[in-house]
Amino acid sequence: MTDSADETHVEWREWGEDAFEAAERAGKPVLLALVTEWSEESHNMDLATYAEPRIAANINDGFIPIRVDADRNPHVRERYNMGGFPSTVFCTPEGEILTGATVLGIDGFREILDSVRRTWDQQGEKAGSLPRPLKEEPPRGKVTARIEEHMIEQLLGTFDDEFGGWGNDVKFPLPRTVEFALVRARDQATRTLDAIQTHLLDTYDGGFYRFSRNRNWGAARCEKLADENAAVVRALAHGYRYTGEESYRESAERGIEFLTTTLWTGDAFAASQGGDEEYFRFEPSERADADAPAVDETVFAGHNGLAIDALLRYYAYTDDETARQYARQARDTVTETLVEDGRVQRYPGADAPQGLLVDQARTLRGLVTSWSVLGEPGPAVEVAEWTLSTLQDEDGSVRDGPTGGAGLLDEPLYPLDTTVELADALLDLAALTGDEQYRAAAYDAVAAFAGAGERMGVEVAHYATVAARLDDFQVIEVGTEAGSDLHRAALRLADHEAVVVPMAQESRDLPADEARLVVDGEKQGVASTPEELEALLIA
CATH class of the missing domain: 3.40.30.10 (Glutaredoxin)
Known part of the structure; x- marks a missing residue:
């Protein structure tokens, strides 16, 4: 209340x-x-x-x-x-x-x-x-390369050549769309990142506003949400990885500063800061004497999962120790207080919902990134197993939470966006564990919506990203421990849709001082130095 x-x-x-x-x-x-x-x-x-x-x-x-x-x-x-x-x-x-x-x-x-x-x-x-989503079954189909092709067509057909971003009305940052475009339409991605950091970055207090009301990115809505800020930070970090553009790194750092100051509770990331537009129109000198908008200090598991992921992606590209330390603290807080036997509680409190797909998927995302970047998996497998055994139906569709409760909570809902988030994390888990069941579960989840692939717009480009990963699954297995020169090079050089697996020699036939590129289960080559790895990945 x-x-x-x-x-x-x-x-x-x-x-x-x-x-x-x-x-x-x-x-x-x-x-x-x-x-x-x-x-x-x-x-x-x-x-x-x-x-x-x-x-x-x-x-x-x-x-x-x-x-x-x-x-x-x-x-x-x-x-x-x-x-x-x-x-x-x-x-x-x-x-x-x-x-x-x-x-x-x-x-x-x-x-x-x-x-x-x-x-x-x-x-x-x-x-x-009943609302329409509760009356219709997910439009199941086959996951094919056409899904990615269609989304590229959508990028090209809806991009705003004058102002950047997609569409000719309200402008949302669409960070997952930016990430899809970074390897398929890079000019669109970078022009959109330029607009985001020019118009949505709060240059005084840090952090990113939610969206702009106008086509030209003017009249920003000024509330700042932890999960949305995390997604923008991650997109900027990937933009920096591909272009070396220093402004993207700096803008990502400003987003991290906001998350680790204004939204930091001492243990994890708070939910949001209100959007008092009068305050955000003040000049810096005026803001210093004004009361900042209130912060909702609720620690949501899913919001923190995305923040952990974003900070560790930034750390992987920059070696920024501050980002690593805050990500680890938030991860430990969430796993120690909100995760039990793989079931994730949304926030601290006896009345908090448990086992919601949005929290299961986003917590898993943070954990698999922690595994890949730090070599620290936490309860990633337990979270995935609880999610699949409890929320995935026999046909592969994934419900948004356990069925039951007041009002329409008795009606199952199959959400596209969080299903895609789960599938994306499951693909990483498949690479990290070597267990193909997680890739199969990801395929089934994505296939639940493949029948609507030709009707999807750029706002769900993340769906096409995961479909493309299923078709071209790239893994870099590193025999050395996390943090070694070879592992750090793999994190920097890998396509951001690939998975880096540290300490792979423990479970796979790989020498301790080598890295290996594997595409769809087929070994493509090995490297023993960062230079050799770069040559292998470019080839």
Whole structure:
């Protein structure tokens, strides 16, 4: 719950079976408010709309109001999000959706309240419906090279030649799209990185704003989220690896500074900082005397998994000890406090959701990168095994969490984005363990959506990345321990979609002082020095 909720006159209830049962007993529809700590609109709607006594009285009298923090409950968010925060959703006591909107002022709220009451009085439960993703099975198909080809066509067809980035409206950084483009359309990738660091980097406090409202990257939305900052840092680090452009390294460093100062709790990375645009428009001298936007200090396992991954990728290219130390501390905090027998808890607290795909996949991502870069796997195998045994169906589709709970949580949801994140991490795990079952599981997960490959746009280029890796799986096995000259060279020289496996001599037929390139299981050559490795990888 946000502090601003205390200033409303609405009698908010917590998400859970009790609230929906109360709606059933009372014969009333549910008003669900999905909010986030970082959304200024969420706070403003509390103060302007929900605090209006007559609006609140109408809600309390005719509805069962439930308030949900969307960051703490992503499984609820994915079923009820109306396209932004706050999301204002009207539901039946069974959880089916009547209608919804995002931000509503007093007049708009009065109108929708009246409309929902009329609909409910006339139709009752029959007026409810399931969101489209809950009504359709994933569009299964065969994973082929055409998926990557189609995505390259999408890059070329939607790139903004004038301002950089993709599309001609709102500009999101799309860091995974940048990474896809780095090895397929590098000019597009670098022009987009240039725009990101010019327009979305907070040059005073560090960190990256969420997106820009205009095609020319102007009018940035100023909230800063840990997971989104981590993704941008990683893309910049990869940009530096391919181009040697010092500004990309410097911008990534500014992102890391934000993560390790403003968002550092002492043990791990906090969730987000609010986007008070008045503050972020101040000059540096004015900011020094102003109160910075509030930080949500919740430690989310998935957010930290992405931050661990990003900092270690940066460390792999730069040997930056600060990045390594913070990544290790966050990793240890997450694994010691939020992981038990492979099941990941979203955040500390007895009521926190457990076993959500977003946290399982992103925690696994941080752990496999830790294994590759530091030689320290942590519970990577346990997290993968719990995820596959609990969330993957027999046909390979992956659910967003254990089924069950209030509202629409009883309905299985198969999300594309987090399925791809899991598959990507499983491919790394297959290389690191030498166990092909993880590659097979990754293929099955990606195949669940392959039937829609021709309909995908650049915003899901990560899907095409993983499809391409399945088709051309590159592994560099290094016989030496992590941190050796040969291992460090492999991390710097490898394509960022390849996997570097340290200490490979322990489980494979590889001399302790050599590195070997393996593509789709076929040995391509060996090297015993960084120079020989560079020649092998370039050949």
